[in-house]
Amino acid sequence: MNWTVPNLLSILRMGLIPLFVISVIDGRPGRALGVFVVAGVTDALDGFIARFWNQRSVLGAYLDPAADKLLLVTAYVVLAVPGLHQGFVIPAWVSALVITRDVVIVVVALILYLASGVSSFPPSPISKINTGVQVATVTLVLLSGVVPRLETATTVAVYLVAGLTLLSGIDYIRLANRMAAQD
DSSP: OOOOHHHHHHHHHHHHHHHHHHHHHTTOHHHHHHHHHHHHHHHHHHHHHHHHTTOOOHHHHHHHHHHHHHHHHHHHHHTTSTTSSSSOOOOHHHHHHHHHHHHHHHHHHHHHHHHHOOOOOOOOHHHHHHHHHHHHHHHHHHHHTTOGGGHHHHHHHHHHHHHHHHHHHHHHHHHHHHHHHTO
16 A cells, blocks of 8 residues: 555545544534544645655545545535534535435446546546535535524525536536547
């Protein structure tokens, strides 16, 4: 196994997920937000270190996005359960949309790999924007547990996530069709 600093940071991010869930369940939105922010910092650091000190690895190419997706999916599931936490509750249909899009992307990438040998399925610009808005929305949801007046902004962010998730999913399907046609 390739124990680079970026890979260790990705593993740390995965290890923070239970602390995030426990903080949410214990009704500690401030602590949950702190854990979420630390996880975000590890994400930024692992990417920076991998590029700046040339510590990119095949393992890291899988660990980093896996850690990101695990954290976001966990956040969208936990924050969609009514009564489980303080503050705004993400509508279950939005969480289902976020999770379904991610599952569809993984399945399509696997099918492209198995059927055509396509091994690179990079994120599109709309997908990167979508991920940023998803992270910002989780942050707002957690902040709404501390600052209730953020509920309107949080509602807008949740609907923005829904729209961007749909657009990003459609964009990935379009890209997959184009990649499959090139084979």
